[in-house]
Amino acid sequence: TEREQGMKSSLKTDYMMGTIVKMKVYASQPEKIIKKSFKIMDNLEQKMSLNIKGSEVKEINKLAGQKAVKISDATYQVIKKGLEYAKLSQGAFDPTIGPLVELWGIGTKEAQIPTQKEIANKLKLVDYSKLKLVPQKKKVLLTKDNMKLNLGANAKGYAADKVVQFWKAKGVKSGFISLGGNVSVLGTKPDGSLWKVGIQDPKEPRGNVMAIVEVKGKTVVTSGNYERYFMKDGVRYHHILNPKTGRPTRKRIISATIVTDNLSSLDADTLSTTVYVLGVKKGLELINKLPGVGALVITRNNKVYMTANLKDEVKIIKKDKYKVV
Numbered sequence: 494t495e496r497e498q499g500m501k502s503s504l505k506t507d508y509m510m511g512t513i514v515k516m517k518v519y520a521s522q523p524e525k526i527i528k529k530s531f532k533i534m535d536n537l538e539q540k541m542s543l544n545i546k547g548s549e550v551k552e553i554n555k556l557a558g559q560k561a562v563k564i565s566d567a568t569y570q571v572i573k574k575g576l577e578y579a580k581l582s583q584g585a586f587d588p589t590i591g592p593l594v595e596l597w598g599i600g601t602k603e604a605q606i607p608t609q610k611e612i613a614n615k616l617k618l619v620d621y622s623k624l625k626l627v628p629q630k631k632k633v634l635l636t637k638d639n640m641k642l643n644l645g646a647n648a649k650g651y652a653a654d655k656v657v658q659f660w661k662a663k664g665v666k667s668g669f670i671s672l673g674g675n676v677s678v679l680g681t682k683p684d685g686s687l688w689k690v691g692i693q694d695p696k697e698p699r700g701n702v703m704a705i706v707e708v709k710g711k712t713v714v715t716s717g718n719y720e721r722y723f724m725k726d727g728v729r730y731h732h733i734l735n736p737k738t739g740r741p742t743r744k745r746i747i748s749a750t751i752v753t754d755n756l757s758s759l760d761a762d763t764l765s766t767t768v769y770v771l772g773v774k775k776g777l778e779l780i781n782k783l784p785g786v787g788a789l790v791i792t793r794n795n796k797v798y799m800t801a802n803l804k805d806e807v808k809i810i811k812k813d814k815y816k817v818v
């Protein structure tokens with residue numbers, strides 16, 4: 494048992510990066526590891542948050558149309574990944590979505606349904622081809638006035654990667670981190686059994702899962718319409734926006750989960766949002782081109798689309814409600 498191996502565990506929950514963060518590690522000094530892990534996350538939030546004065550992202554946005562900004566490697570990697578998937582998805586994913594996110598304010602007290610004119614105005618500012626990176630200098634420039642980056646779709650994935658990397662460097666063999674819809678697990682549980690990661694039932698209150706993914710050493714990342722939204726006249730206005738229409742996506746998808754150990758959690762987080770916006774057909778086409786990556790997509794009418802490589806790992810719990818097609 495773990496106790497016989499001199500192994501202790503520590504479990505801690507905190508609020509960070511706009512979401513609930515839960516971590517557990519098995520180690521000889523688990524509290525110390527967890528404490529440092531939250532420190533790492535806090536540090537990344539200071540750089541990438543739009544709510545923190547003086548963050549690197551705020552600086553880039555402030556100097557849009559004026560000046561390239563030198564940033565940390567961390568922020569640079571997150572932006573670079575966003576641009577990569579923007580190109581790959583022809584703009585379904587777009588890190589320059591900032592002006593639209595701000596306009597809708599979904600998840601804030603200022604949430605509203607904007608007018609078509611307001612949306613059209615902001616749409617002119619959303620264009621990843623006008624985001625310029627200077628790799629040698631780790632500089633970033635938004636080439637048009639009033640453009641705005643928003644890293645909400647993939648900064649959490651990067652944070653999960655950094656925490657797990659830290660654990661590995663410390664010789665930790667077993668642990669998990671869960672932040673919002675992002676989960677990364679290190680190794681197996683100490684007894685050698687697989688970690689069980691729940692996939693939220695998108696139609697039930699938080700904590701109700703519709704499936705379990707059994708994994709070791711993987712990342713499992715979900716984007717869902719239940720994370721942040723408001724209701725108006727029976728319509729759910731959620732936080733994943735279609736950069737073409739400037740509105741919350743209205744395709745069939747209500748939840749998209751990426752499972753992988755071949756790509757980083759940064760990739761998986763970027764991909765979960767990308768697949769969500771692309772829709773079932775194009776989204777799964779993209780995933781099927783990426784080796785070692787699985788996806789599970791749930792639609793409004795309770796259909797589940799799953800890539801073949803997840804057959805053994807995923808157990809659907811609510812079989813009567815959700816039908817795998």
Ligand code: ADP
Nearest residue numbers: 585586587588590645646716720732733734766
């Ligand atoms: P969560 O915020 O629950 O982790 P996602 O990873 O899917 O969910 O990210 C959603 C967030 O990404 C939004 O809150 C917004 O900040 C940003 N976003 C919304 N639409 C897009 C898009 N099409 N491309 C890139 N980022 C987006």
Ligand code: MG
Nearest residue numbers: 646647649762
């Ligand atoms: Mg996310």
Ligand code: MG
Nearest residue numbers: 646762763766
């Ligand atoms: Mg995402």
